[in-house]
Amino acid sequence: MLISDYLGVLVLFFLGLLVGVGALAAARFLGASRFYPNKNSPYECGIPSEGAENQRFSVKFYLVAVSFILFDIEAVFLIPWAMTFHPLLEAKEGLYFLTVGFVFLFVLTLGLIYEWRKGLLDWNV
């Protein structure tokens, strides 16, 4: 039975939800309430908030995220490849396996080299 294997995942999801919501609800009911307005001011090391609140950040972070998703998908494709290693080696098709995988890894490496040469990986320029 396939679906029952996932029952544990579902149970754990609800347990996690229970812990999260339960702890916050308990804190809400049990917690002290000695409120004064300054408690709710944004944290700024004690001084009033300065500067633009919605400042923009470096586009470098975006480049990191893009590199991550593209390489992540390549890693996801490498896992099926790695899974077939032993069966294909048994079937005496090791050469085919190596060619396919190394071409893919070569393309992956080209991407990495491109990023490196272009300076996308240098953080602090």
Added chain:
Amino acid sequence: MNETMIAWAFFAGKILLLFGLAFGFIAPIMVWVERRVCALIQDRYGPNRVGPLGLLQTLADGIKLLLKEDLRPNEVRPWFFILAPIICVIPATMAFAVIPFGPPTTLGGLFAEPKRLQIAELNAGFLYVLAIGSLGVYSIALAGWASNNKFSVLGSLRASAQMISYELAAGLALVSVVLLSGSVDLVKIVESQTYLWNIFPGFLAFLIFLPAIFAETNRTPFDLPEAEAELVVGYHTEYSGMKFGLFFLAEYVNMTTVSALAVLMFFGGWEFLPFLPWKDVGVDVNGLIPLFGGFSLPAVIIPFSWFAAKVAFFMFLFVWVRWTVPRFRYDQLMSLGWKTLIPLGIFNIILTTAVIVFHRMS
């Protein structure tokens, strides 16, 4: 009791054991261990007043967190601010569904055939842990965005960029484990290293994996997002009371999960010693250990305890490193991830295939 009842009881028992251990035992004990070890390294006493050796300190802290006022600063985005800590706990809880904590066993003859000590037997194995682990980024990103504070946003951007970079490195290291073991199923991976632990052919992979798990759990030397000297405490600057407590709890649960993953992937899981598995020592995992008074325990408790000891060692390593290794600078962190670990990961995959093919040919 008929068979279905036993099966359900077994299922519930597995969940209760892991869930109880992670939230009720490991996380509180680790908080205490962390403070005591820190004190030991810094030549202080550490918490020693509440209970024997200060062991009840965590309980006291928990009660304190519960009794704190539930603050919600004016500038925050209301729903997402509460959502972030909840999202943080859920993946941490879900991630250990596929972690096996002992060999498949009949529990001393209770079952006709060996059953796995694993909450969910998924086909995709450790990929599930990676998938669920990658969701931790959301809680951090949301926490920063919802706080609407410049320290929080910068801290969460840093934390998420760091987590995703090192997740990639960990993924590449694990591809070579799949090459070595020929499976993604954690039980099969452990069975494939009965004699030869993956740490020997996959030492390079482990060298990539270790910093990656440190960075993924945002622990020193990679705790840049929290860098209290420059960013207050990063993404949870605005969080206090129990909301902060949930982030804190999830960090320790995540540490447990990744430590267990490292043990299962590279250190033979519950096996005794490299080249010397339990069955060569004479321990039958399906047998019983007689105790006094006619009682007996399933022998699977021995490999389980051994596995727990290995995980505990890794947890200790986390604490030890935290108080001895200085923090990286952010550009060093990024260049370690992208310019060292990831090229090394690709090289390692090629090396591993070459080693296995060479081994087969000879």
Added chain:
Amino acid sequence: MEIQQILFFSFAALILLSAALVALRPRPIESAMWLILNFFLTAGLYILLGSNFVSIIQVLVYAGAIMVLFVFVILLLNLDPREFGSEAGLPWTSLVMFIGFLTFIVLSLHVATPELMKKLPEIKETGAGVFGSIESISMVLLKNYVWGFEIAGVILLLALIGVGLLAYRKPPVRARAIHTSTTDTMKDGGAS
């Protein structure tokens, strides 16, 4: 009704609900959060369909990578409402929703034929394992669809180059010499 049918209908209802919320919530972050939920529910649907590996990849890639990128950009731009622009007016919205509904009806009528109303067959073993398992999908991918496998790598490389050309700006010389902060804003530090 069997348990699988109940599960299917509840998943389907939730998927449609979250899809509607993705399309209609005003702020991008809300759309993104509902879309993440939608992807999770879709992963659940794939489990019901027996495609285990696909469901894990759905969570790993869609929810864990692609949506992270969206959330990242939302975080990075940190927009306030006037930068989103106004929403479309009610006439246009209702017209579009009406046409969308008509399209849905037409498409649905097209597949509501008796031979497509038969129940799905039982899951079988394929050559290399149960249908939808990682073993089976890997084997077929590597054996029969190896060009797809290679071309996926090339597409990703091209996307990487595209993003490199679009988003990367050479840092100003001033920044390279003295300034080592990571908080250069896009307004002055990023653009040259």
Added chain:
Amino acid sequence: MMSVPISYLLFLSFGVFCFGACGFLIRKNALSLLICLELMLSGVNIAFVSFSRLHQNEAGNILYFLVITVAACESAVGLALILNFFRIKKNIRLEEANALEG
């Protein structure tokens, strides 16, 4: 296992796709637009995986992999375009993307 007809799955797929398409047409900010595009691709994926299940053939599942590859590339390049648009216009309102208007 799953005792529903293929047409129900296709209804679901069409539903998700149509919601995505409607969202694509009514939204006026570029980020929501891309999010709706992802929703459309997700609707297509449901159809692929369902057909794969119908014919007990892995081809649909493999097509799913290629679709997510394309979806990732599309969102990466699309978001890079949005960032560039933002750099020039200081907002992401699509009404302002009118430089080509005659």
